[in-house]
Amino acid sequence: xxxxxxxxxxxxxxxxxxxxxxxxxxxxxEVMTFGDLPPDAQTMPGAKPDHVMHAALKVGDALLMASDxxxxxxxxxxxxxxxxxxxxxxxxxxxxxxxxxxxEVQMPWEATFWSPGFGGCxxxxxxxxxxxxxxxxxxx
Numbered sequence: 001x002x003x004x005x006x007x008x009x010x011x012x013x014x015x016x017x018x019x020x021x022x023x024x025x026x027x028x029x030e031v032m033t034f035g036d037l038p039p040d041a042q043t044m045p046g047a048k049p050d051h052v053m054h055a056a057l058k059v060g061d062a063l064l065m066a067s068d069x070x071x072x073x074x075x076x077x078x079x080x081x082x083x084x085x086x087x088x089x090x091x092x093x094x095x096x097x098x099x100x101x102x103x104e105v106q107m108p109w110e111a112t113f114w115s116p117g118f119g120g121c122x123x124x125x126x127x128x129x130x131x132x133x134x135x136x137x138x139x140x
Contacts, residue, residue: 122123
């Protein structure tokens, strides 16, 4: 069994956000817009042709999915964070810094008792992130 995050973006920002995540994490990005649907497919009220119906970023065994929310409110994002575990401190710090660009740092990047690197932020699209290092490396 697996659990995956599915994010909803307002104002047609899904493609922009997932493209940036693809730049940060690599992997394979697939994006389907409402305009890509067959003419007889049922769409959501308020959906524009350039809005994302479904996007998936696959990085190894990880999968982050998202779409635009045609209602425009993007849904609640309180009480959750997307968590990324980096293979080393350098990769973690680089991902954290990139996610923070244009966003807000909630907890600065630093060594903790559970990880040689950890930080929290809300990115420029309003998505909360936690970034840590998955191994027991020496403290930075």
